[in-house]
Amino acid sequence: MVQAYAEIVRYAIRPINEIYHLVTRGGQHTLCGLRVSRIASNHSGNRLQLVHQLPTDRNICKHCERIKSQDTEA
Numbered sequence: 431m432v433q434a435y436a437e438i439v440r441y442a443i444r445p446i447n448e449i450y451h452l453v454t455r456g457g458q459h460t461l462c463g464l465r466v467s468r469i470a471s472n473h474s475g476n477r478l479q480l481v482h483q484l485p486t487d488r489n490i491c492k493h494c495e496r497i498k499s500q501d502t503e504a
């Protein structure tokens with residue numbers, strides 16, 4: 431049985447590195463458990479920002495990748 435949890439609809443990025451995370455359906459957290467902010471901020475380079483398109487110039491977060499694969503196989 432497929433869980434709704436597996437449905438990835440958004441991605442999250444940080445300006446300071448070149449990794450993107452997968453965001454759960456609710457849009458509140460990444461698969462690896464980081465909290466996602468919906469509010470854009472100029473002075474917080476460390477904050478996760480939601481993006482709606484796959485950031486093709488970035489690498490997927492290893493934790494998100496692993497969790498997603500486990501979830502799909504379950």
Ligand SMILES: [Zn+2]
Nearest residue numbers: 451462491494
């Ligand atoms: Zn992640």
